[in-house]
Amino acid sequence: MDCDRFELDLHRLDLRFAGSRLVEPRAVARMAQSIERCGQIVPCIVVAAPGYADGSAEVLVLVDGYRRVAALRRLGRDTAGVEQWACNLTEALLGILARTQDRRFAIIEEALLLRELVQGLGLSQHDVAQRCGRDVSWVSRRLHLLSGLPDAALAAVRGGHLSSWAANRVVAPLARANAEHAARLLAALAEVPLSTRELQSWFEHYQQAPRTARERMVSQPRLFLDALQANEAGRAGERLRDGPEGACIGDLRCLEAVIARLRKRVATLRPVPRRLIAAAPRLRAAIDALTTALEREDMHDPDGDPRRSAQLAGAGAQPARDQPPAGTVAQYRAAHSA
DSSP, X not given: OOEXXXXXXXXXXXXXXXXXXXXXXXXXXXXXXXXXXXXXXXXEEEEEEEOSSSSOSEEEEEEEOHHHHHHHHHTTOSEEEEEEESSXXXXXXXXXXXXXXXXXXOHHHHHHHHHIIIIISOOOHHHHHHHTTOOHHHHHHHHHHHTTOOHHHHHHHHTTSSOHHHIIIIIHHHHHHOHHHHHHHHHHHHXXXXXXXXHHHHHXXXXXXXXXXXXXXXXXXXXXXHHHHHHHHHHHHHHXXXXXXXXXXXXXXXXXXXXXXXHHHHTTOSSOOHHHHHHHHHHHHHHHHHHHHHHHHHHTOGGGOHHHHHHHHTSOSOOOTTSOOHHHHHHHHHHHHO
């Protein structure tokens, strides 16, 4: 592709695609440090296109290099090194998307550029896919990311307040189910942001929560997570205090609850399925084995009963588990020696 390289005043750049780029202040700061140390190594890409007003005067539209321009402005520079491509705007955007190995776009940025090509410039998904070296399913998947995503969520992603994953896995499905709750959640996140992991945990609990609890969750997501963490810390303290004995008692209570629930369900079955009847003996055998194990361990663990410990301490040496009592051995020897 033919191109010219030169220095261009920043104020002459047409930044019409700024809305399709993520802001990423930290990345801009790192790039500013690099430019200050080494200079601008990679030029910005511009193409000549009709202006917005009447289409008569040409402007230089920035198609790639928005982060570099932001870094240059951060450093107080007035000009940028640009590379002008000798093509139209559509071909330039397609070329940028085809060069993802040189410039790694975020998925949401790719989706926004594709939307500009399809909706703004009138290309079909098939044309876009063919001309940027992709398949139609890739284009369709990217565009689907934007469907149902509120403008506020897009703004939050661009501003670095919300990850692309959270926007598409949490906010988008929430907006499709309850647009009001999605708007309230975004408003709350603007005040008190959550990490992606925290937001994932919040959404998992939201899906299981009753309607009244959801109303509070969307208004104060941070308060909900803090309460959840406090409850978990309390349960962890109880588990540490009760030890394995408490865990076993909790499991037994769960078994009791499951059996009680089964009894209620069985009462509604007419007739009772044969496979259910066949499963009952296995359950009985498992409970009998558990009861035997508990009794056996209780007999051989004197720590559980101080009185048994005292009795065993004064009883002298005890026979091994696989040996008969001493009296029985004496009687056997007397009978055979006579």
